[in-house]
Amino acid sequence: MRQNPSFAMTDVAELRRIIAAHPWATLVGRDESGMTASHYAVLLDPDRDDLTIVAHVGRPDDLVLGLGTQELLVVFQGPHGYISPGWYGDVAAVPTWNYVAVHLSGVPELLDPEENLRVLGHLVDHFEGGLADPRGMWTPPNDEAFVRRLEAGTVGFRLTPTRVTAKRKLSQNKPDDVIENVILELTGDGVYANPALAAEMQRAHDARLAARAATAADR
Template structure:
């Protein structure tokens, strides 16, 4: 993550961001080399729960390992032309969190709980009402046999919010005028 303390943020806010974004890249070293899985997740405090297909290269190795979950948010390129002061170089604004910790495989009941909780959380966000009760139980059971649930216990958080904190009001206004709305909103909130 960015080395400047100017861009760091507190663990609780970083974990709230992880829960809001709900999608991570989970990295781990397996015998064949480093691997990454792209996963939706549920973040509850310092517990990140997710599932992988059994065919995923990480699945047979992840339980009992230490892994890194990386969550990225909105980002944008910044041209020096957008600054009032012409002494700047190109840069990038971004929000990102790395969560590191041990991973354990979930049992079947815990996996079903994860799937139910995921559906309840994300169906609500999508203004929908799907539950597994709408699914053939045999098909649901077969799908559960094809995946493995995991829980990463976050021991270390590294979080960066690089959002023009080092710029004065005039330069910040120039950046806000040019970056996408989602990034501009984050810069304004600083």
């Protein structure tokens, strides 16, 4: 992803928030036949406070992705949506697409079977935890033989990124009144209404206004 300094995201807490909120990721790797993109749920490593992630792939995706032998690209897509030029007012403008994306790259560390089981259990508990009657990986009728067979069909990995590219393109290059009108349009009931994108824009706009006010106060 080509970076634009005006749209760069660098705050680790914000990057972790986007990753945590959008765990369905795209994994991009290659083997001798070329590039492959696979799609899996990916979580932040619960034992770390950086951008380290843990996940698994089903065999033979580990081979086609070159898992553990070369760089893997993991893409997290946050809120995104169409922005009409009509929302900018009576000025020359063209349509665009606002979005948030985080790209992590590095050579993954492959997990041994016991740690892979722990990561798989964490993954299940993470998504089942919100249910009234959560069903864990070890909950009957699942037995140990079943769970072990499940683990054997997967390859777990941990990735501490050596390259991070994150972009938040949310109309930051527009005047405040235009940004606020775009947020209003996205919050409404129009054909391109997008509350999640509106909330992300509002969050970024509020942070920018707060930073501007702090700078002015220091002068």
